[in-house]
Amino acid sequence: MALPTSVKLFEMAPRDGLQNEPGDMVPTATKMALIERLAKAGLAHIEAASFVSPKWVPQMGDATEVMTGIDRRPGVVYSALTPNLKGLENALSAGVEEVAVFGAASETFSQKNINCSIAESLARFAPLLERANDAGVRVRGYVSCVLGCPYEGEIAPHKVAEVAKALYEMGCYEISLGDTIGVGTPLAAKRMIEATRQQVPIECLAAHFHDTYGMALANLYAVLEEGVSVIDASTAGLGGCPYAKGASGNVATEDVLYLLAGLGIDTGVDLQAVIDTGYWITGELGRQPGSRVALAKGRVSA
Amino acid sequence: MALPTSVKLFEMAPRDGLQNEPGDMVPTATKMALIERLAKAGLAHIEAASFVSPKWVPQMGDATEVMTGIDRRPGVVYSALTPNLKGLENALSAGVEEVAVFGAASETFSQKNINCSIAESLARFAPLLERANDAGVRVRGYVSCVLGCPYEGEIAPHKVAEVAKALYEMGCYEISLGDTIGVGTPLAAKRMIEATRQQVPIECLAAHFHDTYGMALANLYAVLEEGVSVIDASTAGLGGCPYAKGASGNVATEDVLYLLAGLGIDTGVDLQAVIDTGYWITGELGRQPGSRVALAKGRVSA
Numbered sequence A, B: 001m002a003l004p005t006s007v008k009l010f011e012m013a014p015r016d017g018l019q020n021e022p023g024d025m026v027p028t029a030t031k032m033a034l035i036e037r038l039a040k041a042g043l044a045h046i047e048a049a050s051f052v053s054p055k056w057v058p059q060m061g062d063a064t065e066v067m068t069g070i071d072r073r074p075g076v077v078y079s080a081l082t083p084n085l086k087g088l089e090n091a092l093s094a095g096v097e098e099v100a101v102f103g104a105a106s107e108t109f110s111q112k113n114i115n116c117s118i119a120e121s122l123a124r125f126a127p128l129l130e131r132a133n134d135a136g137v138r139v140r141g142y143v144s145c146v147l148g149c150p151y152e153g154e155i156a157p158h159k160v161a162e163v164a165k166a167l168y169e170m171g172c173y174e175i176s177l178g179d180t181i182g183v184g185t186p187l188a189a190k191r192m193i194e195a196t197r198q199q200v201p202i203e204c205l206a207a208h209f210h211d212t213y214g215m216a217l218a219n220l221y222a223v224l225e226e227g228v229s230v231i232d233a234s235t236a237g238l239g240g241c242p243y244a245k246g247a248s249g250n251v252a253t254e255d256v257l258y259l260l261a262g263l264g265i266d267t268g269v270d271l272q273a274v275i276d277t278g279y280w281i282t283g284e285l286g287r288q289p290g291s292r293v294a295l296a297k298g299r300v301s302a
Helices: A013-019 A028-040 A063-069 A085-093 A107-114 A118-134 A157-170 A186-196 A216-225 A253-262 A271-284 A292-297 B013-019 B028-040 B063-069 B085-093 B107-114 B118-134 B157-170 B186-196 B216-225 B253-262 B271-284 B292-297
Strands: A008-011 A045-050 A077-081 A098-104 A138-144 A174-179 A205-209 A230-233 B008-011 B045-050 B077-081 B098-104 B138-144 B174-179 B205-209 B230-233
Touching: A008 A253, A013 A028, A013 A045, A028 A045, A028 A063, A028 A271, A045 A063, A063 A077, A063 A085, A085 A118, A098 A107, A098 A118, A098 A157, A107 A118, A118 A138, A118 A157, A138 A157, A157 A174, A157 A186, A174 A186, A174 A230, A186 A205, A186 A216, A186 B253, A205 A216, A216 A253, A216 B216, A230 A253, A253 A271, A253 A292, A253 B186, A271 A292, B008 B253, B013 B028, B013 B045, B028 B045, B028 B063, B028 B271, B045 B063, B063 B077, B063 B085, B085 B118, B098 B107, B098 B118, B098 B157, B107 B118, B118 B138, B118 B157, B138 B157, B157 B174, B157 B186, B174 B186, B174 B230, B186 B205, B186 B216, B205 B216, B216 B253, B230 B253, B253 B271, B253 B292, B271 B292
Parallel strands: A008 A045, A008 A230, A045 A077, A077 A098, A098 A138, A138 A174, A174 A205, A205 A230, B008 B045, B008 B230, B045 B077, B077 B098, B098 B138, B138 B174, B174 B205, B205 B230
Antiparallel strands: none
């Protein structure tokens, strides 16, 4: 199958990235500056915050300040995670134009992560999707553990397809398929996409792969061959899943951009600007970027 | 194209890995223990030493001691790099059963790395190959810079194919194609293999990819799709090329094994034993393994 000619990057660093930062909360001004720099680099889809109870995720307690405070760039979508109706109402009050809900392809992971079965989680999303739809706000659906679960091991592709289909039929415009613990390999990723595209149009599927085992780019190449044209990534590889062993999580935006450029696939994103932003934000956090490309190419400006 | 059902791993850590270690020379006993552990883990092709002038590569000054001192495991091939006839004679005296010569696909790299043109380097290999052939010793040929050169940038696939063909016709039984600076991406890797397989049978081509930009596994997956069935890798990602910017070099054997296992490709190698060996040798060198899989899975034994 031919590779796509262009790919939409969905940037995760401000939410999925910083959410999992240990230690003190990242200052609100730093988050806002990160979002603004990423948008300026050409990233047109940025998950900017999470409207979740600060009791559970204190790092995201300033979601309203971030979403109302950022300097918005025309053509850029700034979305937010909204795990429940209360979160959605807060997001709507903050003027958020796109939100996201988070489900799982693994029953055990669903129980341990969001304290309910997959079916219960889908039932809870129904009124949220209805309310978002009434407000003219698009909803993105995440499915976690699509290539493996820390409790159940391998996950059958048809299970992923079922959950993706349910979210799509409930009104999610795009389904992001997450290899939450990064255990997948290319053929498994291909099979998962092949099963899921039977239920959801391929252009509505996003690959959200973690690099815990170093497989993310190989898996992305494999699903690009299947026609996937939306990729989630996090600048400097920020964040990840606290359930995964090993240090690394999200695939780095820089590495994805380098791969795509090499494949002749257009993204509209300035790689060097993302590299520089990655050096800046990891400098703020007191470490090096978690991107091989960033380390190999180095920064150009502050 | 179908993926191969089995892949031959060619282990690089004792030579290509330790050769590039900064600081004090690794003790001969440590090198020997590394080679013996790798063989015990199931790696049946190990580049164990380099018979090069100790003036140029002091780290390899104990090649004879290593090659004559190791406990040889039946069925395992312990090879050595021999850049010239003198090196070959020393290797033959040490009982080496397979040797390797090192050429480049880039004129400028050839000049800077081995002080002669590509044509001159090939001419120098001719008497070496003749002598090795007389002694019943197989010769492997390396081609560096197959996906890019630090001086010339992109390298045309036909240039790689020409050098590979010359080495093959001179009597090299296998040609290892090196992305020395790790800049390649999957389609470029595919095109390079497509051009080269016109000149050399695919089963005689090996992929020797560096992970400097994090692309090695994606590139390996792409060339496995082309039918490549020999892969060079280095346990714990040891070593690399001092000409490449960035910290990392050789793709880690652990990461390649994890990829291949996920693809259902047989290698006969015990991944956990390689992980444990990687932790042991990097412990001796005072650092962590340069393998994502090793970091994610952790060690089991010392």
